[in-house]
Amino acid sequence: MELVDSFxxxxxxxxxxxxxxxxxxxxxxxxxxxxxxxADRGIGGxxxxxxxxxxxxxxIARLIALGLVDHVVCSFPRQSDSxxxxxxxxxxxxxxxxxxxxxxxxxxxxxxxxxxxxxxxxGYGTLLAEGKETRSFxxxxxxxxxxxxxxxALVKAHRADARGNLVYRKTARNFGPVMAAAARTTIVQVxxxxxxxxxxxxxxxxxxxxxDRVVAARTKAA
Amino acid sequence: MMHFTAPGLERERLAARLARDVPPGSxxxxxxxxxTLVASHLDPEQDVVLHTENGMLGMGPxxxxxxxxxxxxxxxxxxxxxxxxCSYFHHADSFAMMxxxxxxxxxxxxxxxxxxxxxxxxxxxxxxxxxxxxGAMDLAIGARQVFVMMxxxxxxxxxxxxxxxxxxVTGLGCVARVYTDRAVLEIAPGAPRVLETFGCTLDELxxxxxxxxxxx
Numbered sequence: 001m002e003l004v005d006s007f008x009x010x011x012x013x014x015x016x017x018x019x020x021x022x023x024x025x026x027x028x029x030x031x032x033x034x035x036x037x038x039a040d041r042g043i044g045g046x047x048x049x050x051x052x053x054x055x056x057x058x059x060i061a062r063l064i065a066l067g068l069v070d071h072v073v074c075s076f077p078r079q080s081d082s083x084x085x086x087x088x089x090x091x092x093x094x095x096x097x098x099x100x101x102x103x104x105x106x107x108x109x110x111x112x113x114x115x116x117x118x119x120x121x122x123g124y125g126t127l128l129a130e131g132k133e134t135r136s137f138x139x140x141x142x143x144x145x146x147x148x149x150x151x152x153a154l155v156k157a158h159r160a161d162a163r164g165n166l167v168y169r170k171t172a173r174n175f176g177p178v179m180a181a182a183a184r185t186t187i188v189q190v191x192x193x194x195x196x197x198x199x200x201x202x203x204x205x206x207x208x209x210x211x212d213r214v215v216a217a218r219t220k221a222a
Numbered sequence: 223m224m225h226f227t228a229p230g231l232e233r234e235r236l237a238a239r240l241a242r243d244v245p246p247g248s249x250x251x252x253x254x255x256x257x258t259l260v261a262s263h264l265d266p267e268q269d270v271v272l273h274t275e276n277g278m279l280g281m282g283p284x285x286x287x288x289x290x291x292x293x294x295x296x297x298x299x300x301x302x303x304x305x306x307x308c309s310y311f312h313h314a315d316s317f318a319m320m321x322x323x324x325x326x327x328x329x330x331x332x333x334x335x336x337x338x339x340x341x342x343x344x345x346x347x348x349x350x351x352x353x354x355x356x357g358a359m360d361l362a363i364g365a366r367q368v369f370v371m372m373x374x375x376x377x378x379x380x381x382x383x384x385x386x387x388x389x390x391v392t393g394l395g396c397v398a399r400v401y402t403d404r405a406v407l408e409i410a411p412g413a414p415r416v417l418e419t420f421g422c423t424l425d426e427l428x429x430x431x432x433x434x435x436x437x438x
Contacts, residue, residue, distance in 0.1 A: 025295070026299040027292060028292060051313075076355065076356040077353075090350075096353070098353045101313070101357040101360055102316075102357060104313075105312075105316070105317050106318075106321075121364075122359050122364065123359050124394065125391050126390065127345070127353075127390050127391075128359070170291065171274070171276050171295055171296075173310055
């Protein structure tokens with residue numbers, strides 16, 4: 001695990017055309033500063049995997065407004081303030097793949113767990129399962145869903161320790177733990193970094209093995 | 223639009239009526255929109271634990287003033303509060319609670335419910351609509367029991383309980399009961415059974431809906 005001292009340095013390895021997972025449910029848990037640093041780099045052709053397609057003018061919404069996103073994979077693109085996505089979508093500048101929220105979470109989890117595909121009852125018989133393999137288990141129909149991988153995950157957590165172990169805050173946890181495991185490179189922004197032992201090992205939510213890089217708003221002295 | 227002589231049940235009273243049917247001690251998810259009204263009608267004695275799919279059990283009422291914390295929101299992204307004994311978890315665990323059959327009851331809004339218990343509530347199918355599904359499909363097929371809470375008729379007078387869905391499917395055969403301003407109906411083999419009517423008789427309801435409806 002590498003501790004970096006700026007958001008710009010944290011996102012320096014991201015290249016055009018990559019697939020980027022972004023934690024958050026609306027604003028809660030969205031790594032806004034990392035996304036701003038990515039937008040400042042002007043890297044284009046991105047695929048964003050996240051629950052939503054941005055809101056307001058910052059974060060994911062800014063990447064979309066700048067024309068840096070080609071494709072969004074999410075469960076719920078529409079919000080009262082998702083105007084940048086709405087405009088890009090209606091203008092045909094962005095591709096949208098809608099995935100049921102639980103399938104999205106489980107497909108991401110599966111990627112991190114090394115499971116290439118799984119059968120789920122969610123979505124059977126709906127437009128979102130069209131063209132997918134189906135199979136009956138115990139008299140109930142299921143849909144084959146595949147793992148969702150990413151080149152990079154951008155995650156917001158509350159605290160990290162020097163090993164990259166993470167704890168989150170309240171419902172801002174949402175997609176963080178599953179995305180951290182699913183991407184080849186996981187970059188985490190936290191409110192503070194604690195010295196080793198600063199997080200009770202019984203309380204660790206994401207073990208540091210899933211984390212490659214941490215950037216903090218502030219660092220506590222050992 | 224069918225003309226009933228007496229008014230139907232107004233929303234808060236329908237929410238209170240539904241709240242009475244929530245089993246004591248159950249884990250419950252209340253969908254966005256009309257179903258959220260049910261929360262304030264639950265009796266503390268019922269000891270119901272509310273689940274919100276963005277990652278919390280034991281969700282409390284909406285937060286106000288200094289209690290607003292933008293890291294603590296419900297599925298509608300509205301700031302909410304904790305209750306003693308609440309817990310947080312990630313999204314994959316949250317949806318495992320549904321899919322895995324751990325959630326006792328879910329109350330969802332509806333565009334249409336078919337007499338077979340099929341639900342449409344995520345998309346009108348309009349070509350210019352931006353599709354957005356959220357957790358609707360997961361909730362519909364995951365919760366052990368699904369209640370739908372909706373008006374019985376659209377503003378244009380179309381009945382929302384139908385023989386076959388015309389809107390895109392959310393889940394097939396998943397609805398147990400429908401709570402509407404005109405009646406509470408149970409999905410049953412053959413025909414929906416009317417458990418209770420509001421401001422109309424069963425025959426008036428049959429005439430207005432054009433459906434075969436079974437008596438309680």
